[in-house]
Amino acid sequence: MGMKDNGDFRIRRTPEKDGSDHSRHFELGIHVGNGRYATLDVTKTDLEYMRSQIGRALKQLKEETR
Structure with missing residues (x-):
């Protein structure tokens, strides 16, 4: 089961x-x-960086599955 199903991940302002x-x-x-x-403890800049890295990883995965 993934994090989404278990509630194992959270971000709070x-x-x-x-x-x-x-x-x-x-x-x-x-x-x-x-x-x-x-x-x-992370900043907005940290979250933006994480988002870009996640996007890159998902793009690579999409290219692998073609």
């Missing part, structure tokens, strides 16, 4: 951690078992 440079912050949580999550 954390405005209290926003920077004075207007950077936007989020908390990324990945379920690691027994109700526990590994959490990472």
Whole structure:
């Protein structure tokens, strides 16, 4: 079962951690078992980078399956 089915992945906006440079912050949580999550503090820029990397990986997969 994937993360989507298990609820093992979450992103939560954390405005209290926003920077004075207007950077936007989020908390990324990945379920690691027994109700526990590994959490990472990330910025909007980090999320945009992750999105581009995921897009690249999906594009490669699509090309492989042709």
